[in-house]
Amino acid sequence: MRTSCAKLVQHGPRGRAGDEVKGERVSEAPESAVPTATPEGGDQPPGEASSGGLEYAWTIATVSQKFGISASTLRTWERRYGLSPSARTAGGHRRYNGADLDRVQLMQQLLDAGIGAQDAAKVVLSLDPAGVAAALVDVAQLDAPTRGALSPELATETLVMAAAQLNVDKIGRTCAQVIQERNVAEAWQEVFAPALDQIGRRSKEGSLPRAAPHLAAQQLAVELGSAVRATRSRTDRGGAVLLASACRDEHWLPMLALQAALAQNGIASTTLGTYVPLEEVAETARLLESKAVFLWASTRQPLHLGPWRPLWNLDPRPHVVLGGPGWGDPAQHELPTGVEFCPTLGGAASLVRDHLD
Structure with a gap:
């Protein structure tokens, strides 16, 4: 390309x-x-x-x-x-x-896409001639209707360039097409996570507008929510699976992606969002009689028993699945009984599904 x-x-x-x-x-x-x-x-x-x-x-x-x-x-x-x-x-x-x-x-x-002149100039000047030529190819593809399945590479590049242009409509349509064409877990690993990483990194470097990461995340959240709502009528009771971020972790998109991945498999879930103390996670799991709890962490979290006691003390205790880079290498720790770690979204969805059978 x-x-x-x-x-x-x-x-x-x-x-x-x-x-x-x-x-x-x-x-x-x-x-x-x-x-x-x-x-x-x-x-x-x-x-x-x-x-x-x-x-x-x-x-x-x-x-x-x-x-x-x-x-x-x-x-x-x-x-x-x-x-x-x-x-x-x-x-x-x-x-x-x-x-x-x-x-x-x-x-x-x-x-023409609505980017301010200063931000647009930063994008242009950050590219060598080959990069400018490639960006023009990407822009031409953004302006044209998308036909056929998007490869992961093309989908990622399309999202990055749409974010550079602050093209809300194109971000939303591309996310929706990717979700339609593949399961959400695969879409997260191959397209959404790499695209968000590139957009965030390039925004910090100054080659993309500062608003680009927030805009891309918001539009992806909208499309993931649409995928969940589209399957709501044929999913199980949501309380059986509880999704939350660990302590004060502010990253919430992985939870929405897992919720959509579970919904594609006919499993409803309840998402608590970010900044929820573990005591409240445990209390919600008790009230909903949750069979499985997924905890996402992108920032470093402890694995010793102390902070997790409210969750471990539940009777019956739900199965806990840990996901995200914040847990470090759980293989170096002795995880409590009933706690598993899975680095991929697809693997986490499979573990949760297994413990509902």
């Missing part, structure tokens, strides 16, 4: 909405490019050569006409955000090459 720099130069810059402008080559004389030694509309004095050493390049007037962006806006992007052409003539006149045109197009598409 990645487009190389060589291919970009060979095929020329793309037009609007991801359509390729065929027949344009930097190494030949495209209609929209001028020899740097030839004047065009008075923009360049005769005989002036490009300081970037390019034989042919696009003037700012041509770029403005090509993309429908005023020359003053192009100059503003350069002055405020550093989005400048790669070359200038000896007289200081701007000259854009094919990679520069791709950057301008990507900037325009991100702005």
Whole structure:
């Protein structure tokens, strides 16, 4: 899916909405490019050569006409955000090459998607020419209807780019399609978790808007909730399975994913959410007569008996399944009877299902 720099130069810059402008080559004389030694509309004095050493390049007037962006806006992007052409003539006149045109197009598409100019410029400038070309391919796929099953790689890249554009509708539709095409446990491991990790990491690095991780998580939560509601009429009594985060762990999406995975197998469950003390988890399990309790932890949690006494003292004691990286390596600990650890969502769903039979 990645487009190389060589291919970009060979095929020329793309037009609007991801359509390729065929027949344009930097190494030949495209209609929209001028020899740097030839004047065009008075923009360049005769005989002036490009300081970037390019034989042919696009003037700012041509770029403005090509993309429908005023020359003053192009100059503003350069002055405020550093989005400048790669070359200038000896007289200081701007000259854009094919990679520069791709950057301008990507900037325009991100702005059209509703991303602020500063965040959009950060995204564009964080990518090398091959990355910009690949992003344009992704944007073209985002704008086109999705046909057929999404591979995990394409689904992940689609979610990341939709988050970069703050494209709420595309995030939701992609999540819904992934859930429809595969079981939720598989979708979490292969698509949602990797996508959320990339979005969060790139947001911290500054190449994605700060709001991107929150927006992606919220839309995924909506679609997981829809998957649960769609199966509610054919699921068992919800109280038999209780899902909660350990102590003050704030991560709640894995619980929603497990709830949806169980619902796909006809098992209803009750989710307590985050920041619920273990005493309240134990009390809820007692009142609902829960047969299984799933506890997710993404932050470090103790495995010694003390904090868990309220849950261990229940009679009958529900089977407890621990999930998430916060438990460290449970193999190094002696887990109490009736407690199991499973690192994957699918495995946790299977364990819970087994203890309901």
